Amino acid sequence: MAFSLEDRRQKTPPKIIDLISKNLITKEQALDWLRSIYEIRFFEDKVYDLLGQNIIKGASHLYAGQEAVAVGACSAIQKGDVIGSTHRGHGHCGAIGNKYAETEELRQMHWNRMMAELMGKETGYCNGRGGSMHIADVKHGNLGSTGIVGGNIPNAVGAALAEKYKKSGAVVLSFFGDGATNTGAFHESMNMASVQGAPLVAIIENNLYGMSVPFSGSPVEGAGCAANVEHIAERAAAYGVPGMIVDGQDTAAVFLAVKDAVEHARTHTEMTIIECKTYRWYGHSRSDPRVYRTKEEEKAWKDRDPINVLSKKLLDEKLASKEELDAIRARAEKTIEDATQFAMDSPWPKPEELTKDVYVQETYPDEMAAKDRDNAKKALTATRAYESLIKTLQGKTKKEISEKAKEQIKADYGMSVLAMKDAIVQAQAEEMRRDPNVYIEGEDVGIYGGAYGATKGLLQEFGKERVIDTAISEAAIVGSAVGAALRGLRPIAEIMYVDFMPICLDQLMHNGAFNRYMFGGHAKVPMVVRTEGGVGRCIAAHHSKSLEPWLVNVPGLYVVMPSTPYDAKGLLKAAIRSDNPVVFIEHKATYGQMGAAPTDDYIIPLGVADVKREGKDVTLVSYSRQVMFCLAAADELAERHGIQAEVIDLRTIKPMDIRTVAESVRKTGRLVTVAESFCMCGVGPEIVRQLFSYTFENGRTGFDYLDAAPVNMAAADVPPPMSEPLENASIPTPDKIVETVKALL
Amino acid sequence: MAREVKLPQLGQTMEEGTIVNTLVKPGDQVSKGDVLFEVETDKATLEVESPADGFVKAILVENGQTLPINAPILVLGEENETVDAGAYKTEAPACEPDKHSAAEPATEHCEPAPASPRSSQSVAETGPTTQVVRMPKLGQTMEEGTIVNTLVNVGDEVKKGDVLFEVETDKATLEAEAPADGCVKAILVELGQTVPVNEPLMVLADRDENVPQGFLDALMHEGTAPAETVPDHVTAAQHAAAAPETMTPRPAGPTVAPSGPAERVFATPRARMIAQELGIDLRGLTPANALRIVEADVRRAAQAVGKKTKDHGVISAVSPKYTFGQKIPLNRLQRIVAEKMLWSKQHIPCFYLTIRADVTALVALRAKLNKTSSVKLSFNDFILRALAAGMQHYPIMTGQLDGDHIQLAASLDFGLAISTDDGLIAPIVRDCGARSVYDIAAYCKDLIERTRAGKLTLDDLEGGCITVSNLGGFGIEAFIPIVVPGQTSILGVGAITDTVVPSDGNLLVRKLMTLTLSVDHKVVNGAEAAQFLDFVKKHLEHPDALVES
Incomplete structure (x- = not known):
C-alpha cells in the first residue's frame, strides 16, 4: 500500500450502536469515552483556574476541545501499545491512564498524580520534575511529552522500530500538532518511519493554529499563514504512506480511523498519517488573548464540542438517558475535585533530592578497575614495544613487518595489536553478540562500513535489522535511538562528524539526556551516540571541531573520548552496557593508530582516568589524541630538559575523575590541561574549577597544592581552517606543550 | 635665647x-x-x-x-x-595641640630614635653641614613607609630628635625624627607618598648654607634610578650599610611586594601551605623567579634556616639575624622589656617552685577534642583554664602589695608570653575565670594573631596577675621565668616528655610536663603558692574537669 488520501468526513459519521454491534466496543466503553472526555475537560478547566490563582505555576497548554482525539485514539489501541505525547499532553496522559486504571481507586490515583505533577508535587507522575509539559507515566507505554514542538516525533518512530525489532506486535501512536508538521524533525521522522516500515500511526491534531499562526490562513487581518496546504494529511504523499482526514470532534470517528490504522500498522508494518481536524477552546496558553481567530469561528467549533457530539449520539441512539449522562458528568467533576485536593495536600519534592535521578547510578567492581590499571600499563608497554619492533624488524613489505611484530607482541605480552577502528568494530561486534538488544543505526554504517570504517563487517555478521543505514537525518537518527532506548533496546547511533551534533542536539539533550530526570527517574535511556571530531585531515570548519565542551554542559549525558585502541575498545563496551546516554567521540586522526589490547573480554569503567606516564614535576591532563601529543612532549621534556611530566588521560570527560587529577597535582604542584576544543568554558577550565574545590582527606583543597597558576592549552578561538599549516597552528602540538611546560617550571 | x-x-x-x-x-x-x-x-x-x-x-x-x-x-x-x-x-595656647607650629618645634621625644636614619656625608658640591634625612627603618620588618603627616616646613629650624614626619607602615604609625640639628632646606616627599626604607625624605643644613639644586635633583631621582646612577657622593659603603636587614640576604632584583602601603606577599597556595607547615615567614623571602614565591623558595629558606617540620606553637623559632660585632639598636619593645625585667629583679623578691605534672590524659583529651573542635585547643589554653581554677581557690595568688595592704585582683586576667619579630610581648587574656577552655582558646588565637600582626591595643597589655610562658616548643624542660611587674607570679611551662615513672612496682612511660612558678614573696608565702601549684597540677592531670567547667 502506498500513498492514498481518505477524507472520512465525507462519509456518514459512524454510529456508536454500529460499533457495538460489530463488537468493536461495548456500551460501557462508549459511556466511558464520555466520562474520560469530561475528566479531561474538568481537569483543564481546573488547571486554568489554578493557574489564575498561581497555585499551579509555569506553562500549561490546555487540551480542552480536543478530547475526542486522545480518548478515541487511546481507545483504539491495546495495552502494551505505546503513545508519544506533546506539550499539549494532558489529554493523552489522561486517556492512557484511564485505560490502565483497572479500578475506581486506581483511576482516582491516576488523576491525583496528574494534578500533583502540574502543581510540582512529589506525588506527581514525574515527582514534580516534569510538570505540565513533560507529564508522563512512562511505565504505561507513554513515551512522555516534549516541550520542543516536533521533538517528540523521532522518539515515537524509534519506539515503533524497536517494537518491530522485538517483534512484540505493539504499535506506536505519535500525537503531534499541526505546528510540528513544519519542523525538520517531522519530515525526518515520517521519512524514516516510512522507509524503515515502522508500525506507527501519526496522529496530527490540527487545531488550526501553531500558537498564533494559522496553519492555512485566517480571515483575521494581520494573521499569518504557516503552510500552503489546507490538509496536512496530503503530506503523506511525500512519504508514500496512507493519509486520512478525520472529524476530530467525533470520538467514534477518531476511534474507528485509528483502529483501522493500528490494524494496518500491526499487520503490514506500514504507518498511516491521520489528520484530526479539531480546535482548542483556550488559547495556546493561559496568557493568549486569541486575537488571531474570530469569535464566530470559536462559536462554530464550540457547537461541535466533543461532549455535545458524543452525548447527542448516546441519547439519539438510546444508549443512555439524560440522567445517566448527568451522573457521568458529576462523577468526573468529583474525580477532578478530589484530585485537586490530593495535589494540594501533597508534599513538595525535597531540595536535598535535587540532583537525584539525573543519572542511573552505576558502580563498577574494584577488581575491574584494578584489572584495567594493569592492562592499561601493559598495553602501553606492549604498544611501545610494537612501535620499536616495526622500526627494527626486517621484511619485504610493511605488512609483513607489521604481522611479524604483532606475532612477537602476542608472544611477549599476550596482547593483540590492532588499529583504533578495528578496536571499535570489535567492541561493537562483541556487545552485539552478547546482547541482542544492541543495534547500530546511522549514515553509511551498513554496506559502506562507516565513514571511518568503524562499523566495517558488522552488516555482514548482524544483517540489516541490526545494522541500519539511515537517510541523512541526524535528528531522526538520534531521536529514534532515544525512542528505542526508552523501549528497552541499546542503540548505537553513529553521527558521522561531531560537527553535525548541533542538528540533533535537541534530541540528544532534551530527550536523550533529560528524559530520565524529567520523568522523575521512572525512565532510562541506555544509548550510545558514536561520533568523531578533531582536526587532522584538512577538512575545515564544518568537519574538524571538538565540541565536547558543549556536550559536558548537558546534565544527564556522559562523554567518553578514548586515546588508544585499548581504551577505545574497553570504554565503548562499557558505554554500550551503561544505562545512561553516552556520547563516544573518536578522533579522526587516530582511526589508524595501532595499539595493543588484551584478547579477552574486558571493559574499562567509565569515569576513571588513566595515568599514562608518571612524573613528579608537572601534571599534564588530556584526553583523546592530545594524550599522544602529551606523551610525546613528556618524552622530550624528560630526555632533553630533565623534566618529569605526569600524563593523565581522562578517558571519560563526564563523569570526570578529578580525584586522579588532584592526587597528581598534590604531588607535582603544577597543572597543564591539553585539549583540542575551544578554550572558553572548555574542558581545561572545568578541570581547574573542579581541582580548586577538590578536598583531600586532610581538609586541604586542590588549590592549596598549586605552585603555579594552571595553564589551559586548547584550540585557538578560530573556526578550524582548512590549510594544513593553519590547522596545525590552531591546536596544541607536542612542541607547544614542551614550551608551555618549560615556561611553567 | x-x-x-x-x-x-x-x-x-x-x-x-x-x-x-x-x-x-x-x-x-x-x-x-x-x-x-x-x-x-x-x-x-x-x-x-x-x-x-x-x-x-x-x-x-x-x-x-x-x-x-x-x-x-x-x-x-x-x-x-x-x-x-x-x-x-x-x-602659650593652653591646651591646643599645636604640632604644626613651625617656629617652635616640638620638644624631643623621650625615646631615642628607634633606628638611626642614614644621612648623606658632606660632599664637595654641598656645604659641610648638609644632611640628608632618609626613611628610617622603624621596625624589624619595615621595608617602606607612607608619609601621613609632615610636621615641619622648609625654613624651619629643627633639633636632633624633633619629629619631622609621621610615617605609616603596615604595622603602625611611627615618627621619623631629625637625625641632627639644622634648617629644613628641602622636603623631598609629599603627603601620601610611600617611600622605601633609606630613600631621601628631607635635606637639612645650616641656615646660611646653600644647597645646590643639582644635588636635590639627584636625590629626587635616587629612588627611581638604578643603582649605577646613584650620585657619586653616595658611597658604596653607605649603600651597603643601608641595605635592609632581613632574614636572608636580599639579592638585587624586584622585591616581593614592590608597591602598595600594605605589604602583599605574592606566593603560590602551595608555597603558603609549605611555609605554614615549616614555620617559614614568607615576608622575608625573595622568589627565585621574581614573580611570586613558590614551594622551592620556601624549601630553600627552610634549609638555610635549618628548620624542621615542627609546630612550635605560640613561641616561634628564631633564626640568626645578627652578625658578630654588630651594634643592634634597641627597639622600643626591647627597651621596655629591659626596663621591666630589671625593675622586677630589683623590686620583686621571688621564690621558685617546681613541680611535674603527668599530662598523659591531657595529651589524649586534647587530641580527641581537636578532631571535632572548630578552634584548635593548645596546651596553654588548658593551663590558663587550670590556673583560673586554682586562683578561685587561692585568691591570694592575685594579690599586689599596696602600702599597708594587699590588694586582690578584681578579675582573673592572665598574661600569655608571645614571641614576635620585634621581641617579647605578654598580652592579657581577660577574665579567664568566666571562660571555658574553648573560649580561652578562641581568645588566645585572636590575641596571638593580633600580636603577630602588630594590632594589639593598650587594653591588651594592662593588668594581669600571672603570666604563662611556655618554652616547651623549643624542647626546654624547665626554666625560671621573671615576674612581670604588677603581677604576682609567672608560670614557666616546659616541654612534655615521655618519662619512665615507677608505679606500683611497674615502670610506666608517662607524659610529664615541668611547671616552674616564680612568686612574689612580698605577697604570697611558700605554703600557699605550693598548694596553689599542686592544685593546678592535679587539674592538668585530670583534665576532664577543665573541659566541663
Missing part, C-alpha cells in the same frame, strides 16, 4: 599628662637629654627630657597638674638671660 619646653606627646594616644615629679629647679644647668619631669599618662609614667643644653629659667607647672600636650612646662635660656615666665604662661 630663651625657649620654652612643651609637654610632648609621649604615645600615640596620649592627649594629656600629669606632672608627678619635677627633677630640676630654676637656675639648674641641664644638658640635652637630661630628664626634666616625670609625667604620668593614662598608660604609664614617662620622662620628659631636655631638648637642648641650657639653664632652667622657669618652671611653668606644679606637681599634680594635668596638662594637654604641647602645653609649655619649662623655659630654658642662657645662664644670664632674664626670662619673664609669666609671658610664656599667658602666650
Whole structure:
C-alpha cells in the first residue's frame, strides 16, 4: 500500500450502536469515552483556574476541545501499545491512564498524580520534575511529552522500530500538532518511519493554529499563514504512506480511523498519517488573548464540542438517558475535585533530592578497575614495544613487518595489536553478540562500513535489522535511538562528524539526556551516540571541531573520548552496557593508530582516568589524541630538559575523575590541561574549577597544592581552517606543550 | 635665647599628662637629654627630657597638674638671660595641640630614635653641614613607609630628635625624627607618598648654607634610578650599610611586594601551605623567579634556616639575624622589656617552685577534642583554664602589695608570653575565670594573631596577675621565668616528655610536663603558692574537669 488520501468526513459519521454491534466496543466503553472526555475537560478547566490563582505555576497548554482525539485514539489501541505525547499532553496522559486504571481507586490515583505533577508535587507522575509539559507515566507505554514542538516525533518512530525489532506486535501512536508538521524533525521522522516500515500511526491534531499562526490562513487581518496546504494529511504523499482526514470532534470517528490504522500498522508494518481536524477552546496558553481567530469561528467549533457530539449520539441512539449522562458528568467533576485536593495536600519534592535521578547510578567492581590499571600499563608497554619492533624488524613489505611484530607482541605480552577502528568494530561486534538488544543505526554504517570504517563487517555478521543505514537525518537518527532506548533496546547511533551534533542536539539533550530526570527517574535511556571530531585531515570548519565542551554542559549525558585502541575498545563496551546516554567521540586522526589490547573480554569503567606516564614535576591532563601529543612532549621534556611530566588521560570527560587529577597535582604542584576544543568554558577550565574545590582527606583543597597558576592549552578561538599549516597552528602540538611546560617550571 | 619646653606627646594616644615629679629647679644647668619631669599618662609614667643644653629659667607647672600636650612646662635660656615666665604662661595656647607650629618645634621625644636614619656625608658640591634625612627603618620588618603627616616646613629650624614626619607602615604609625640639628632646606616627599626604607625624605643644613639644586635633583631621582646612577657622593659603603636587614640576604632584583602601603606577599597556595607547615615567614623571602614565591623558595629558606617540620606553637623559632660585632639598636619593645625585667629583679623578691605534672590524659583529651573542635585547643589554653581554677581557690595568688595592704585582683586576667619579630610581648587574656577552655582558646588565637600582626591595643597589655610562658616548643624542660611587674607570679611551662615513672612496682612511660612558678614573696608565702601549684597540677592531670567547667 502506498500513498492514498481518505477524507472520512465525507462519509456518514459512524454510529456508536454500529460499533457495538460489530463488537468493536461495548456500551460501557462508549459511556466511558464520555466520562474520560469530561475528566479531561474538568481537569483543564481546573488547571486554568489554578493557574489564575498561581497555585499551579509555569506553562500549561490546555487540551480542552480536543478530547475526542486522545480518548478515541487511546481507545483504539491495546495495552502494551505505546503513545508519544506533546506539550499539549494532558489529554493523552489522561486517556492512557484511564485505560490502565483497572479500578475506581486506581483511576482516582491516576488523576491525583496528574494534578500533583502540574502543581510540582512529589506525588506527581514525574515527582514534580516534569510538570505540565513533560507529564508522563512512562511505565504505561507513554513515551512522555516534549516541550520542543516536533521533538517528540523521532522518539515515537524509534519506539515503533524497536517494537518491530522485538517483534512484540505493539504499535506506536505519535500525537503531534499541526505546528510540528513544519519542523525538520517531522519530515525526518515520517521519512524514516516510512522507509524503515515502522508500525506507527501519526496522529496530527490540527487545531488550526501553531500558537498564533494559522496553519492555512485566517480571515483575521494581520494573521499569518504557516503552510500552503489546507490538509496536512496530503503530506503523506511525500512519504508514500496512507493519509486520512478525520472529524476530530467525533470520538467514534477518531476511534474507528485509528483502529483501522493500528490494524494496518500491526499487520503490514506500514504507518498511516491521520489528520484530526479539531480546535482548542483556550488559547495556546493561559496568557493568549486569541486575537488571531474570530469569535464566530470559536462559536462554530464550540457547537461541535466533543461532549455535545458524543452525548447527542448516546441519547439519539438510546444508549443512555439524560440522567445517566448527568451522573457521568458529576462523577468526573468529583474525580477532578478530589484530585485537586490530593495535589494540594501533597508534599513538595525535597531540595536535598535535587540532583537525584539525573543519572542511573552505576558502580563498577574494584577488581575491574584494578584489572584495567594493569592492562592499561601493559598495553602501553606492549604498544611501545610494537612501535620499536616495526622500526627494527626486517621484511619485504610493511605488512609483513607489521604481522611479524604483532606475532612477537602476542608472544611477549599476550596482547593483540590492532588499529583504533578495528578496536571499535570489535567492541561493537562483541556487545552485539552478547546482547541482542544492541543495534547500530546511522549514515553509511551498513554496506559502506562507516565513514571511518568503524562499523566495517558488522552488516555482514548482524544483517540489516541490526545494522541500519539511515537517510541523512541526524535528528531522526538520534531521536529514534532515544525512542528505542526508552523501549528497552541499546542503540548505537553513529553521527558521522561531531560537527553535525548541533542538528540533533535537541534530541540528544532534551530527550536523550533529560528524559530520565524529567520523568522523575521512572525512565532510562541506555544509548550510545558514536561520533568523531578533531582536526587532522584538512577538512575545515564544518568537519574538524571538538565540541565536547558543549556536550559536558548537558546534565544527564556522559562523554567518553578514548586515546588508544585499548581504551577505545574497553570504554565503548562499557558505554554500550551503561544505562545512561553516552556520547563516544573518536578522533579522526587516530582511526589508524595501532595499539595493543588484551584478547579477552574486558571493559574499562567509565569515569576513571588513566595515568599514562608518571612524573613528579608537572601534571599534564588530556584526553583523546592530545594524550599522544602529551606523551610525546613528556618524552622530550624528560630526555632533553630533565623534566618529569605526569600524563593523565581522562578517558571519560563526564563523569570526570578529578580525584586522579588532584592526587597528581598534590604531588607535582603544577597543572597543564591539553585539549583540542575551544578554550572558553572548555574542558581545561572545568578541570581547574573542579581541582580548586577538590578536598583531600586532610581538609586541604586542590588549590592549596598549586605552585603555579594552571595553564589551559586548547584550540585557538578560530573556526578550524582548512590549510594544513593553519590547522596545525590552531591546536596544541607536542612542541607547544614542551614550551608551555618549560615556561611553567 | 630663651625657649620654652612643651609637654610632648609621649604615645600615640596620649592627649594629656600629669606632672608627678619635677627633677630640676630654676637656675639648674641641664644638658640635652637630661630628664626634666616625670609625667604620668593614662598608660604609664614617662620622662620628659631636655631638648637642648641650657639653664632652667622657669618652671611653668606644679606637681599634680594635668596638662594637654604641647602645653609649655619649662623655659630654658642662657645662664644670664632674664626670662619673664609669666609671658610664656599667658602666650602659650593652653591646651591646643599645636604640632604644626613651625617656629617652635616640638620638644624631643623621650625615646631615642628607634633606628638611626642614614644621612648623606658632606660632599664637595654641598656645604659641610648638609644632611640628608632618609626613611628610617622603624621596625624589624619595615621595608617602606607612607608619609601621613609632615610636621615641619622648609625654613624651619629643627633639633636632633624633633619629629619631622609621621610615617605609616603596615604595622603602625611611627615618627621619623631629625637625625641632627639644622634648617629644613628641602622636603623631598609629599603627603601620601610611600617611600622605601633609606630613600631621601628631607635635606637639612645650616641656615646660611646653600644647597645646590643639582644635588636635590639627584636625590629626587635616587629612588627611581638604578643603582649605577646613584650620585657619586653616595658611597658604596653607605649603600651597603643601608641595605635592609632581613632574614636572608636580599639579592638585587624586584622585591616581593614592590608597591602598595600594605605589604602583599605574592606566593603560590602551595608555597603558603609549605611555609605554614615549616614555620617559614614568607615576608622575608625573595622568589627565585621574581614573580611570586613558590614551594622551592620556601624549601630553600627552610634549609638555610635549618628548620624542621615542627609546630612550635605560640613561641616561634628564631633564626640568626645578627652578625658578630654588630651594634643592634634597641627597639622600643626591647627597651621596655629591659626596663621591666630589671625593675622586677630589683623590686620583686621571688621564690621558685617546681613541680611535674603527668599530662598523659591531657595529651589524649586534647587530641580527641581537636578532631571535632572548630578552634584548635593548645596546651596553654588548658593551663590558663587550670590556673583560673586554682586562683578561685587561692585568691591570694592575685594579690599586689599596696602600702599597708594587699590588694586582690578584681578579675582573673592572665598574661600569655608571645614571641614576635620585634621581641617579647605578654598580652592579657581577660577574665579567664568566666571562660571555658574553648573560649580561652578562641581568645588566645585572636590575641596571638593580633600580636603577630602588630594590632594589639593598650587594653591588651594592662593588668594581669600571672603570666604563662611556655618554652616547651623549643624542647626546654624547665626554666625560671621573671615576674612581670604588677603581677604576682609567672608560670614557666616546659616541654612534655615521655618519662619512665615507677608505679606500683611497674615502670610506666608517662607524659610529664615541668611547671616552674616564680612568686612574689612580698605577697604570697611558700605554703600557699605550693598548694596553689599542686592544685593546678592535679587539674592538668585530670583534665576532664577543665573541659566541663
